[in-house]
Amino acid sequence: MKKAVILCVDDERAILDSIRDQLIDHFADEYNIEMAEGGEEALEICEELLEDNYEIPIVISDYIMPDLKGDELLKRIHVISPPTVKVMLTGQADIEAVGNAINYAKLYRYIAKPWDVEDLVLTVSEGIKSYFQDKQLKEKTQELERKVKTFRKFLPGQFLNLLNLKEYDEINLAQCTQKTITILFADIRSFTTLSEKMTPQENFNFINSYLNCMGPVIRKHSGFVDKYIGDAIMALFENANDAVNTAIEMLFRLSEYNQNQKYPDIAPITIGIGINTGPLMMGTVGENDRMQTTVIGDVVNLAARVETLTKTYQAPILITEYTREQLKNPKQYAIRKIDTVVVKGKTESATIFEVLDSIPPLLYEKKVKIASLFENALVSYYHQKLEKAEILFQECLAQCPEDKASRIYLERIYSQ
Known part of the structure; x- marks a missing residue:
């Protein structure tokens, strides 16, 4: 292991020799003692030592030197080695020079000439001690930051904020609070069939590549992932607009993902996104030695059910009436009512809407064109005017044969 270096700088050789002898007597067993007869030489020595991975815990420099004054030297050393402790040793430094060294080089101490040997040794000893204490503190801080960064990958900071917690160590079992939240569920269509064509490792890699594509979109719009459920994503938002904007961008990003994905034998994937808004309880569940954060409430169940309805209506994005009511300006989106349904597991009906903004341009134009016709x-x-409804839905299909919703309503009419 390389010895750390104590660097002494003075333009008078006799003084350098005196300092060296005194420091060797006390520090030679643990440190190398280097000498420089001027500021420029000192800088060159510093740069060479640092390039060779030597530590320089302390530099002792004279103030009056012909090429570079001590305060300027220490300032420049501070730029290339901020942790190094700087000591100025002189009998001629003025207040301005000392102030300059303090402000720009973080001067550790100023020692007047002629110096007392015990004072010099104590200063160097304490300065080195300070250097290594700071180094240890920095390493522990970096280690703690790494651990916190890792922990945040499993528990987003936004969840803590919603629970009104400032630190992770404040988390306790059964802590909970009620919030109005928008829930987004996104799921890959026919993933079981898709996964059968891949090895387990390819499955794992494929899922992670897809999630790595979608996660940044959620964070971009101030949301956070509550959990991954296989290939499904459950994300939380405080703002309904953020959730809808996320869903739209996720569909655009999916198009890019399909173009660039690394599995040429795999057909482009499609996803369905269901969004719902309402009050829920969010907090921690589990037991003392193993807990997790979660959200609980009918609003979550309904969001999941709405996502499954995207398969039925072949609509990439469906939102509930509760989300639509929370949008600041619903007219900024192309939204059409699809149905009023009683979803599985619920007794009350819910009106659902299709968000058209993410669908391909040609299909978008067709659906927007038939919007009023579909509404009528x-x-x-x-109103049970089934004959009129049949004619109107048939006209919708004539103008937009891809409209699965119109086809579903015609099937219902024919079955009555």
Whole structure:
């Protein structure tokens, strides 16, 4: 292991020799003692030592030197080696020079000439001690920061904020609070069939590549992932607009992902996204030695059910009436009512809407064009004017054959 270096700088050789002898008597067993007869030489020695991975815990420099004054030297050493302790040794330094060294080089101490040997030795000893204490503290701080950074990958800081907690060590079992939150569920279509074409390792890599694509989009819009459920994502948002904007961008990013994905034998994937807004309880569940954060409430269940309905209606994004009501300006999106349904596991009905903003341009134009026609067809259907509704839905399909919702309503009419 390389010995750390004590560097002494003075333009008078006799003084350098005196300092060296005194320091060798007390520090030679643990440190190398280096000498420089001027500021420029000292800088060269510092740079060479640092390049060779030597530590320089302390530099002792004279103030009056012909090429570079002590305060300027210490300032420049501070730039290349901030942790190094700096000591100025002189009988001629003025207040301005000392102040300059303190402000720009973090001067550790100023010792007047002629110096007392015991004072010099004590200063160097305490300075080195300070250097290594600071180094140890920095290493522990970096280690703690690494651990916190790792921990945040499992528990987002936003969850703590919503629980009104400032530190991770404040988390206790059964802590909870009620919040109005927007829940987003996103799921890959037919992933079981897709996964059968891949090895377990390829499955693992594929899922992570997909999630790495979608996670940044969620964070970009101030959301955070509550949990991953296989290939599904459950994300939380305090703002309904953020959730809808996330869903739209996720679909655009998915298009890019499909173009660049590394599995040429795998068909492009599609996803469905369901969004719901409402009050829920969020907090910690489990037992004292193993707990996790979670959210609980009907709003979560409904969001999950709405996501499954995206398969039925072949609509990439569906939102509930509760989310639509929370949008600051619903008209900024292309939204159409799809249905009023009683989802599985619920007794009360919920109205769901399709967000069209993420679908391909040609299909978008068709669906926007038939929007009023589809709305009139819905009104007729719900008022039991089935013949009129049939005609209107048929016209919707004539203009937009891809509209699965119109086809579903016609099937319902034909079955009655």
